[in-house]
Amino acid sequence: MTYSGKVVIVTGASSGIGAATAELFAKQDANIRAKVVLVGRNEANLTATEAACKAANSSAELLIIKADITLDADRIINTAIEKFGKLDVLVNNAGILAGGNILDIDVEQFDQIMHFQYTFVPILSLNVAPYFLKTDP
Numbered sequence: 001m002t003y004s005g006k007v008v009i010v011t012g013a014s015s016g017i018g019a020a021t022a023e024l025f026a027k028q029d030a031n032i033r034a035k036v037v038l039v040g041r042n043e044a045n046l047t048a049t050e051a052a053c054k055a056a057n058s059s060a061e062l063l064i065i066k067a068d069i070t071l072d073a074d075r076i077i078n079t080a081i082e083k084f085g086k087l088d089v090l091v092n093n094a095g096i097l098a099g100g101n102i103l104d105i106d107v108e109q110f111d112q113i114m115h116f117q118y119t120f121v122p123i124l125s126l127n128v129a130p131y132f133l134k135t136d137p
């Protein structure tokens with residue numbers, strides 16, 4: 001399967017798995033411009049991911065959206081549509097990681113992680129889905 005020419009949103013593109021994923025999409029095909037939307041709250045890190053994507057494929061079209069997915073789902077989608085006119089892929093990767101011993105679990109932190117995963121992650125998917133259907137009914 002090729003993602004060439006597809007418009008891909010990667011949330012949590014400012015570090016770790018999301019940054020590596022964005023870079024992989026950017027270098028899919030040097031002949032057809034990959035279009036990758038980099039979403040996260042840390043602008044400096046997003047800029048570093050943008051540079052890594054450009055290094056991987058200088059013709060990649062990149063859009064940084066500094067945004068919090070718990071607050072800015074509509075803005076993320078509208079800004080991406082304004083720039084690229086369509087959406088094909090959402091890598092809904094942003095998340096909260098917690099380490100440590102399960103016996104020391106902090107209930108408030110557990111609640112925050114679950115709320116993020118079961119509310120804001122699906123909300124973004126639900127808001128993006130109609131644009132996917134427009135692109136590929």
Ligand SMILES: NC(=O)c1ccc[n+]([C@@H]2O[C@H](COP(=O)([O-])OP(=O)(O)OC[C@H]3O[C@@H](n4cnc5c(N)ncnc54)[C@H](OP(=O)(O)O)[C@@H]3O)[C@@H](O)[C@H]2O)c1
Pocket residue numbers: 011012013014015016017018039040041042043045067068069070093094095096097
């Ligand atoms: N690494 C693992 O072993 C592992 C295991 C299981 C699941 N996961 C999941 O895989 C995903 C990526 O993990 P990772 O290891 O790459 O972790 P990471 O480096 O901590 O990345 C998390 C990303 O989520 C973004 N993020 C967090 N809250 C956000 C918010 N409210 N709005 C927008 N972006 C937000 C962060 O960006 P900003 O800080 O810039 O906003 C960051 O880029 C996470 O969802 C994590 O839960 C990872």
